[in-house]
Amino acid sequence: MVTRFMLRPPNSLPFTFLSPPRFLPNPLSLSFSLNSTTATATATAANQNLPYGPSLRKGHKPSELPKNQSEEAIEQVQEDTDDLLDTNSFTRAFDIAALRVPSERCFALENRLRGHLLNWARIRNIARVRGDEVDGELNDYLKHRSDSSNYDGDTDGLVALNRRIHGRAEGDGELLPPVLYRDKLVKTFNTRGFVKFRNLARMSRPKKRKKKEEAEGRDKRGSGRNAVYMVEVVEDGSGSEEGEEDLSGLLGDEFKGRKWRGSTRLLLLDEQYADNRLEDMPEAIKAVAKEDGDQSTTSALELVRCRLTLFYNYWQMDEILEALLPKDMIIPSAFETVGHIAHLNLRDEHLPYKRLIAKVVLDKHKPKIQTVVNKISSIQNDYRTMQLEVLAGNHSLVATVVENGLRFHVDLGAVYWNSKLSTERQRLLSCFSQNDVVCDVFAGVGPIAISAAKKVKHVYANDLNPCAVDYLERNCVLNKLERKVEVYNMDGRRFIDAIFTNQKARPITQVVMNLPNDAAEYLGAFRGIFRKIPNDKEITLPTIHVYGFSKGEDPEFDFHERIRIALSEVAFEVKTHRVRLVAPGKWMICASFILPERVAIAKVHAEPVS
Numbered sequence: 023m024v025t026r027f028m029l030r031p032p033n034s035l036p037f038t039f040l041s042p043p044r045f046l047p048n049p050l051s052l053s054f055s056l057n058s059t060t061a062t063a064t065a066t067a068a069n070q071n072l073p074y075g076p077s078l079r080k081g082h083k084p085s086e087l088p089k090n091q092s093e094e095a096i097e098q099v100q101e102d103t104d105d106l107l108d109t110n111s112f113t114r115a116f117d118i119a120a121l122r123v124p125s126e127r128c129f130a131l132e133n134r135l136r137g138h139l140l141n142w143a144r145i146r147n148i149a150r151v152r153g154d155e156v157d158g159e160l161n162d163y164l165k166h167r168s169d170s171s172n173y174d175g176d177t178d179g180l181v182a183l184n185r186r187i188h189g190r191a192e193g194d195g196e197l198l199p200p201v202l203y204r205d206k207l208v209k210t211f212n213t214r215g216f217v218k219f220r221n222l223a224r225m226s227r228p229k230k231r232k233k234k235e236e237a238e239g240r241d242k243r244g245s246g247r248n249a250v251y252m253v254e255v256v257e258d259g260s261g262s263e264e265g266e267e268d269l270s271g272l273l274g275d276e277f278k279g280r281k282w283r284g285s286t287r288l289l290l291l292d293e294q295y296a297d298n299r300l301e302d303m304p305e306a307i308k309a310v311a312k313e314d315g316d317q318s319t320t321s322a323l324e325l326v327r328c329r330l331t332l333f334y335n336y337w338q339m340d341e342i343l344e345a346l347l348p349k350d351m352i353i354p355s356a357f358e359t360v361g362h363i364a365h366l367n368l369r370d371e372h373l374p375y376k377r378l379i380a381k382v383v384l385d386k387h388k389p390k391i392q393t394v395v396n397k398i399s400s401i402q403n404d405y406r407t408m409q410l411e412v413l414a415g416n417h418s419l420v421a422t423v424v425e426n427g428l429r430f431h432v433d434l435g436a437v438y439w440n441s442k443l444s445t446e447r448q449r450l451l452s453c454f455s456q457n458d459v460v461c462d463v464f465a466g467v468g469p470i471a472i473s474a475a476k477k478v479k480h481v482y483a484n485d486l487n488p489c490a491v492d493y494l495e496r497n498c499v500l501n502k503l504e505r506k507v508e509v510y511n512m513d514g515r516r517f518i519d520a521i522f523t524n525q526k527a528r529p530i531t532q533v534v535m536n537l538p539n540d541a542a543e544y545l546g547a548f549r550g551i552f553r554k555i556p557n558d559k560e561i562t563l564p565t566i567h568v569y570g571f572s573k574g575e576d577p578e579f580d581f582h583e584r585i586r587i588a589l590s591e592v593a594f595e596v597k598t599h600r601v602r603l604v605a606p607g608k609w610m611i612c613a614s615f616i617l618p619e620r621v622a623i624a625k626v627h628a629e630p631v632s
């Protein structure tokens with residue numbers, strides 16, 4: 023059964039008498055609708071109580087909007103989503119005021135009106151007017167026509183304009199074939215100094231999508247499946263005036279019976295001026311309007327009423343989840359990413375809404391995120407893998423991660439990966455030099471081993487998980503480092519014993535042991551590791567970097583103690599570094615020390631457990 027989730031009604035929070043639950047208590051019997059008359063009546067009052075800026079608790083719901091082009095955009099957003107979520111219920115329209123100004127002056131006026139313009143996140147305070155974009159040359163011509171006192175009857179200009187409109191070349195009166203026309207353009211460019219136009223054909227041809235948008239006279243933000251917001255003029259001062267020419271034939275039906283003032287833009291005014299008349303506006307706005315009136319007989323600056331519609335795509339993930347989830351529930355706002363996968367860590371209280379949450383996460387982070395998963399249980403197995411449930415998107419758990427300029431293929435369902443450790447891996451790498459030989463005892467798919475291979479002389483990498491080893495080998499090849507990394511698939515203790523007692527192996531200078539739960543206990547494998555080496559032969563004592571968790575009051579001391587006990591040695595220096603807090607009061611620590619000689623040559627050797 024598919025359950026459809028509806029948004030909490032707008033204005034529900036400030037009014038207890040509306041007080042429906044913040045969400046529907048039983049997610050399996052969801053059907054909720056707000057009495058729209060009540061909502062409208064309370065809208066203005068509610069808006070006054072709400073903070074500045076757009077909010078799902080402000081504005082009008084789509085059902086309250088008059089039928090118009092915005093419906094097309096709403097439908098297209100809906101098309102893109104499945105039945106789980108009613109995206110239309112996130113459409114909000116806001117009444118605002120705007121100054122309609124000539125396009126060439128809008129940036130100068132924007133600067134002068136700063137502080138009085140709409141300052142909402144992700145909304146540009148300059149909006150284009152639908153169907154109001156005209157070629158500059160045509161614009162000049164139309165200005166002359168509309169101001170007949172200035173019009174000097176320049177027939178040359180008219181002829182040039184005519185040629186331009188009919189695609190004819192200047193001088194010959196005939197259409198040029200495209201190749202000749204392009205050739206002519208090249209010459210023009212060159213004489214003007216544009217000598218580096220290598221691919222003129224491509225550059226002079228507008229991109230298909232752009233062409234289509236221009237033809238439709240629409241702003242990308244306001245239409246199609248990616249509609250974010252849209253600005254429409256709902257009431258302006260223009261209208262048919264006597265003696266005014268009907269320009270609908272030239273400019274399209276949009277302009278039927280309307281006064282033409284050239285290309286214009288809307289400077290969206292702050293929401294507090296939505297209902298103001300010009301005389302009630304602040305001095306800065308009045309001054310601009312007055313100057314404009316003084317300068318021009320046909321002032322193009324006018325105050326208009328607009329509707330700003332914000333669609334589902336406008337709202338951020340937390341705004342949408344806050345509106346959907348029950349009141350007082352913590353909004354899941356963070357997640358880990360591994361390549362195309364968003365990895366949630368939902369609390370029990372979120373589980374009834376897990377698919378809904380995942381859908382919003384996916385919608386708000388597409389196309390980077392293609393799959394949303396949730397961890398089902400904590401990591402408990404030997405291979406440190408997670409049990410994951412795919413909640414939204416495609417079911418591929420094989421991700422490609424880029425770290426430190428290297429690429430890693432990772433199957434999140436079968437191997438260990440933690441992007442949060444990337445900074446720590448960088449820190450560790452900075453301890454290595456080009457003469458080092460590194461031994462990574464718990465290598466996983468190779469983030470440390472392969473990154474080290476780029477820098478050091480040689481790497482021995484091991485993991486118990488055959489699947490991790492498989493990816494480790496592939497990742498070596500993927501990064502063209504397979505000749506510098508030797509891969510093993512065995513238990514850590516056996517590996518330490520094998521690699522240090524192997525006469526042919528290069529002397530190891532650095533050992534990495536990243537298995538924080540148990541790595542310290544594997545240190546016993548180093549006791550007596552060089553016991554068979556003759557006294558007169560030089561030995562290289564490696565620096566060991568071992569990771570562990572500590573809940574102790576003094577985590578460094580606590581971890582140091584564990585290392586001492588594992589090595590049965592007291593007197594040696596250990597440097598510790600706090601990696602990160604993995605849970606309240608629980609630190610992940612990295613301890614680095616040179617293997618004490620007494621331990622390395624001890625006669626008692628802890629036999630590896632087979």
Ligand SMILES: C[S@@+](CC[C@H](N)C(=O)[O-])C[C@H]1O[C@@H](n2cnc3c(N)ncnc32)[C@H](O)[C@@H]1O
Pocket residue numbers: 404405406438439440443463464465466467468469470484485486487490512513514515536537538
């Ligand atoms: C915490 S992960 C670290 C992996 C890698 N170093 C990284 O940073 O992504 C620990 C790895 O140790 C491996 N492992 C667990 N027990 C092991 C053992 N006894 N011997 C060798 N590897 C083991 C697991 O399969 C896992 O890949």
